[in-house]
Amino acid sequence: MSDSAERQLTADVLVIGGGPAGAWAAWSAATNGAKVVLVDKGYLGSSGATAPGGTNLLYLPPDKEMREQAVASRMKQGGYLAEPAWIHRVLDQVYTNLELIEKWGYPFVRDENGTPMRDHLHGPEYMAIMRKVVKRAGVKVLDQSPALELLVDEFGVGGARGVSRQDDLTWEVRANAVVIATGGCAFLSNGLGCNVLTGDGYLMAGEVGVELSGMEFTRKYAPSPAFGSNTRSRLLGWATYYDSDGNEIVGGRQGDFLAEALLKGPVYAIMNKADTPEKQAFLRKSHAIFFLPYDRAGIDVFTEPFPLTLRYEGTVRGTGGIRIVDDDCSTTVGGLFAAGDAATRERITGSASGGGAFNASWAICSGTWAGKGAAAHALSHRQSAATRDLKPAGRYGLGGVASSFENVVPSQELIKEIQDQVLPLTINYFRTEQGLKQALHRLDNVWNRVNSQTPQNVREQVRARETAAMAATARWMYTAALSRKETRSGGLHGLAEYPGQDEEQQHRLLVSGLEEVSVRTEQVPVSGVAVTAVAATSEEVQAG
Amino acid sequence: MIEVVSESRCVSCNQCVSVCPTNVFDRGEDGIPVIARQDDCQTCFMCELYCPVDALYVAPDSEQVIGISEQEAEQQGLLGGYREKVGWGKGRKPVASHDYMYRLSLFARF
Structure with a gap:
C-alpha cells in the first residue's frame, strides 16, 4: 500500500x-x-x-x-x-x-x-x-x-x-x-x-x-445440499439417508457416517421422518432458510431424495x-x-x-x-x-514484489491449491500423519508464492490478502494437527495412527510464525491462576 | 447465486449494493444495480431480504450460474418469496417473533 x-x-x-x-x-x-x-x-x-x-x-x-x-x-x-x-x-x-x-x-x-x-x-x-x-x-x-x-x-x-x-x-x-x-x-x-x-x-x-x-x-464439516450453500442442518434430524441405489444408509446427523458414505459415492436424503402434513407444515414455518434452496430447486424434501455434500467449516x-x-x-x-x-x-x-x-x-x-x-x-x-x-505490519499477499512478470501467480490458482489440501475429506476429515505431512508440504509450497501475486485493483488486492491468510491458516492448522498425536474428545481432531485420547497431551498447542511455523504446549490454566506456557521453543513475543 | 435484478421492480435504492457481504453489485449508470461479480456471490440470500420491492432473485445453486431470466422468475412467482417467509416487510410478522423455534426445541423429535 x-x-x-x-x-x-x-x-x-x-x-x-x-x-x-x-x-x-x-x-x-x-x-x-x-x-x-x-x-x-x-x-x-x-x-x-x-x-x-x-x-x-x-x-x-x-x-x-x-x-x-x-x-x-x-x-x-x-x-x-x-x-x-x-x-x-x-x-x-x-x-x-x-x-x-x-x-x-x-x-x-x-x-x-x-x-x-x-x-x-x-x-x-x-x-x-x-x-x-x-x-x-x-x-x-x-x-x-x-x-x-x-x-x-x-x-x-x-x-x-x-x-x-x-x-x-x-x-x-x-x-x-x-x-x-x-x-x-x-x-x-x-x-x-x-x-x-x-x-x-x-x-x-x-x-x-x-x-x-x-x-x-478444525476437523469440522457441515451437511448441505450438494448444489447449494445451506449448511444449517438441524432439520436433517428428520431425514433418512440413501445411496444412489436407494439403499438406506444408517446413521445420525453427527459422527463419521456421512463422511464415510460420501467417500463411496453420492448420498441422498429424504425428510420422511416428518411423516404427517402437520409436522411438515410446522418444520417449514420454523426454518425458512433450510427449505429455501430445495423449494427453489423444485424438490419436495419430504418425499423426494435430494443430494447432500459436506462443506468444510x-x-x-x-x-x-x-x-x-x-x-x-x-x-x-x-x-x-x-x-x-x-x-x-x-x-x-x-x-x-x-x-x-x-x-x-x-x-x-x-x-x-x-x-x-x-x-x-x-x-x-x-x-x-x-x-x-x-x-x-503487513508482509504477505499485499502485492508488488514479484521479481519478474514470469513469476506472477494468479490468486485463483493459489486458492485452488490451498483448497485441494484443506477441503477433501480424505485429507482433513480422515486425518493421517502421512496425509497431513504431504498436505503441509504442498501448503508450504503455496506459501512461498503468496508474495508473487500482483493485484491490479481493489478487488484483486483483497483477494490476494485473503489468499495469504488462508495459506497461513492452513499451515497453522496442519502443523498443530501433526503435533497432537492423539484423538481427543469432541471429534475435532484425530490421527488414524493415534486413535485414543492421551492423558499426557491434555494441554493446549500454540502455533506461531509465518516463514517457519513453530509449536509449543501450554498447560490449561487452573481457574484464577495466570496463564503459563511451558516447553517454549519459540521466542517470547512482545508483552502488552 | 444472484441471477436476477428486476428492472421493472427496482426503485434504485441500491440497498443490495450496500448490504452484499461479498460486494457482488455495482451501481448502474441508469440507477439499476448491475450484477458485476457474480462469481463472488456466496448464495446467502441477504440481498433478497433487504430489497424493499422484491426485485431480486437468488437461485439455490451456489456452484454454477443457471441463467434464469427475470420473466421466468416472475412467472414462477419466485421474486420476494424468501422475504415473505422471514416476515420482513410492511404488515408482516417477523419469523423471530413466532414460537416455532421454541416449539422445535420442545419437539426435537415429534
Missing part, C-alpha cells in the same frame, strides 16, 4: 469485523467511553456466518445446579481443555446481554409461564438490531472496507489500514486499541455466509507475533483462533484484543466444537469483554494514536 491513505481517521478503538462479536465489541467500547470506528469487509448486519441463518445460544437461567451440570458436561466433552470459570463467565454475561437484546427490540417469544425463550436468535433480525444499537452508541461504521494490515510501533498495535472497495480508495484508522473480530476461516467452501471468513484476522495477528491456539481442532465451527491471555480478551501484544471466532474458543469449548450454541454466546461475551478492555487500554494512553510513529 502507498504511504499515506486517502481517508484518515483517528479513534480510541478500532474494531475490525462486523459480525456479532465485532458489533458487541464496538457497542461495548463506545458504552465505556471510547470513540470507536468499526470496519467490515462487507456490511455490519449481513456479514458473517450468523446473519443469514439463525443461531442457538448457550443460555441458562441463573440456576446453580443446572449450570454446574452444563459446565461439567462440557468439560468432559471438550477433552478437559476448557476452563469452568470461563464457561461460568459466559453463562453470566450472556444472560445479561440477552436481556439487553430484548430491551433493544428483539421479539423473544414467551412460554406459557411468561418466561422469555432467549436460547435462539434469528440471524437477520438479530444483526439488524445490532447495527442500529452500534450506530446509536456513536460508533462510526465503515462498510465494504476490508482491513488489510495492522499498524504497529514499539508499544504495540495502533490501528490498521485497508481499502474502501466501493469507493476505490485506501483508508487508515489510527487507534490505541484494536479488536480483531474478523471471524474464522472457512476457505471459501460456500457454506452459508462463510465466504467472507478467510482468516484475515489470524494473519494480521500472526504478523505482529501473536500466537494461535487450538488450530488442530474450518475454524468457524472448529475452535482454534488467536490466543487470548486475560479476562478482557487481550493478546500478548499491547493494544491488541480478539473476539468471536477470530479468538480461540478453547477456554469455553475445549476440544469440542462451539458450533451452534457456544460460539454464538462466545461472540456476545468475548465482544463485550474485548470492547471494554480495548476502551480501558486506549483511554489510559496519554498520546493520541495520530501522533505515534506507526508502521504498517
Whole structure:
C-alpha cells in the first residue's frame, strides 16, 4: 500500500469485523467511553456466518445446579481443555446481554409461564438490531472496507489500514486499541455466509507475533445440499439417508457416517421422518432458510431424495483462533484484543466444537469483554494514536514484489491449491500423519508464492490478502494437527495412527510464525491462576 | 447465486449494493444495480431480504450460474418469496417473533 491513505481517521478503538462479536465489541467500547470506528469487509448486519441463518445460544437461567451440570458436561466433552470459570463467565454475561437484546427490540417469544425463550436468535433480525444499537452508541461504521494490515510501533498495535472497495480508495484508522473480530476461516467452501471468513484476522495477528491456539481442532464439516450453500442442518434430524441405489444408509446427523458414505459415492436424503402434513407444515414455518434452496430447486424434501455434500467449516465451527491471555480478551501484544471466532474458543469449548450454541454466546461475551478492555487500554494512553510513529505490519499477499512478470501467480490458482489440501475429506476429515505431512508440504509450497501475486485493483488486492491468510491458516492448522498425536474428545481432531485420547497431551498447542511455523504446549490454566506456557521453543513475543 | 435484478421492480435504492457481504453489485449508470461479480456471490440470500420491492432473485445453486431470466422468475412467482417467509416487510410478522423455534426445541423429535 502507498504511504499515506486517502481517508484518515483517528479513534480510541478500532474494531475490525462486523459480525456479532465485532458489533458487541464496538457497542461495548463506545458504552465505556471510547470513540470507536468499526470496519467490515462487507456490511455490519449481513456479514458473517450468523446473519443469514439463525443461531442457538448457550443460555441458562441463573440456576446453580443446572449450570454446574452444563459446565461439567462440557468439560468432559471438550477433552478437559476448557476452563469452568470461563464457561461460568459466559453463562453470566450472556444472560445479561440477552436481556439487553430484548430491551433493544428483539421479539423473544414467551412460554406459557411468561418466561422469555432467549436460547435462539434469528440471524437477520438479530444483526439488524445490532447495527442500529452500534450506530446509536456513536460508533462510526465503515462498510465494504476490508482491513488489510495492522499498524504497529514499539508499544504495540495502533490501528490498521485497508481499502474502501466501493469507493476505490485506501483508508487508515489510527487507534490505541484494536479488536480483531474478523471471524474464522472457512476457505471459501460456500457454506452459508462463510465466504467472507478467510482468516484475515489470524494473519494480521500472526504478523505482529501473536500466537494461535487450538488450530488442530478444525476437523469440522457441515451437511448441505450438494448444489447449494445451506449448511444449517438441524432439520436433517428428520431425514433418512440413501445411496444412489436407494439403499438406506444408517446413521445420525453427527459422527463419521456421512463422511464415510460420501467417500463411496453420492448420498441422498429424504425428510420422511416428518411423516404427517402437520409436522411438515410446522418444520417449514420454523426454518425458512433450510427449505429455501430445495423449494427453489423444485424438490419436495419430504418425499423426494435430494443430494447432500459436506462443506468444510474450518475454524468457524472448529475452535482454534488467536490466543487470548486475560479476562478482557487481550493478546500478548499491547493494544491488541480478539473476539468471536477470530479468538480461540478453547477456554469455553475445549476440544469440542462451539458450533451452534457456544460460539454464538462466545461472540456476545468475548465482544463485550474485548470492547471494554480495548476502551480501558486506549483511554489510559496519554498520546493520541495520530501522533505515534506507526508502521504498517503487513508482509504477505499485499502485492508488488514479484521479481519478474514470469513469476506472477494468479490468486485463483493459489486458492485452488490451498483448497485441494484443506477441503477433501480424505485429507482433513480422515486425518493421517502421512496425509497431513504431504498436505503441509504442498501448503508450504503455496506459501512461498503468496508474495508473487500482483493485484491490479481493489478487488484483486483483497483477494490476494485473503489468499495469504488462508495459506497461513492452513499451515497453522496442519502443523498443530501433526503435533497432537492423539484423538481427543469432541471429534475435532484425530490421527488414524493415534486413535485414543492421551492423558499426557491434555494441554493446549500454540502455533506461531509465518516463514517457519513453530509449536509449543501450554498447560490449561487452573481457574484464577495466570496463564503459563511451558516447553517454549519459540521466542517470547512482545508483552502488552 | 444472484441471477436476477428486476428492472421493472427496482426503485434504485441500491440497498443490495450496500448490504452484499461479498460486494457482488455495482451501481448502474441508469440507477439499476448491475450484477458485476457474480462469481463472488456466496448464495446467502441477504440481498433478497433487504430489497424493499422484491426485485431480486437468488437461485439455490451456489456452484454454477443457471441463467434464469427475470420473466421466468416472475412467472414462477419466485421474486420476494424468501422475504415473505422471514416476515420482513410492511404488515408482516417477523419469523423471530413466532414460537416455532421454541416449539422445535420442545419437539426435537415429534
